[in-house]
Amino acid sequence: MQTVADEKVRHVIYISKPMHFDHLVLENILTKSRAKNPVVGITGSLIYHADLFLQMLEGPHSAVHELYETILADNRHAEIVKLRDGTFNRRLFSSWAMKNDGHQSWMLSRGEIASMSSDEALQLFDRLARENDQFLN
Numbered sequence: 733m734q735t736v737a738d739e740k741v742r743h744v745i746y747i748s749k750p751m752h753f754d755h756l757v758l759e760n761i762l763t764k765s766r767a768k769n770p771v772v773g774i775t776g777s778l779i780y781h782a783d784l785f786l787q788m789l790e791g792p793h794s795a796v797h798e799l800y801e802t803i804l805a806d807n808r809h810a811e812i813v814k815l816r817d818g819t820f821n822r823r824l825f826s827s828w829a830m831k832n833d834g835h836q837s838w839m840l841s842r843g844e845i846a847s848m849s850s851d852e853a854l855q856l857f858d859r860l861a862r863e864n865d866q867f868l869n
């Protein structure tokens with residue numbers, strides 16, 4: 733998934749609140765993400781808890797825009813707050829169509845995440861990506 737075009741990778745990070753959280757909802761989202769994201773060059777990570785989704789989308793500028801618009805209209809969650817919208821010279825989750833993380837011992841509360849600065853939100857995913865690299869190596 734890594735190409736020259738990735739020199740300018742757009743990323744969006746947002747937090748939202750699941751309407752009815754259960755594992756079927758999550759499985760459905762992940763199955764859909766893993767089928768569709770590679771087609772449009774999106775990678776990323778989705779953290780879920782009973783009371784939050786926290787997602788990073790990364791990829792080509794317009795693909796990230798379109799997917800974020802689709803996700804905004806999804807009635808399986810509400811109270812969507814964009815924490816960061818920026819560009820970077822590489823992907824954090826280049827080998828993941830959508831990585832899922834459900835059990836983060838370091839996980840902060842919904843309120844703490846919602847009040848993060850955009851740099852803090854990026855650092856959170858950067859840390860997650862590096863832990864993941866260690867796991868893979």
Ligand SMILES: Cc1cc2nc3c(=O)[nH]c(=O)nc-3n(C[C@H](O)[C@H](O)[C@H](O)COP(=O)(O)O)c2cc1C
Nearest residue numbers: 761764765768769785787799802803806808809830
């Ligand atoms: C928290 C959350 C994260 C999602 N992430 C993705 C994603 O990364 N990729 C994706 O294609 N759909 C994602 N979706 C689903 C989309 O909102 C939408 O339902 C789906 O793309 C529609 O696909 P379809 O038109 O093929 O049915 C997500 C939904 C939620 C609630």
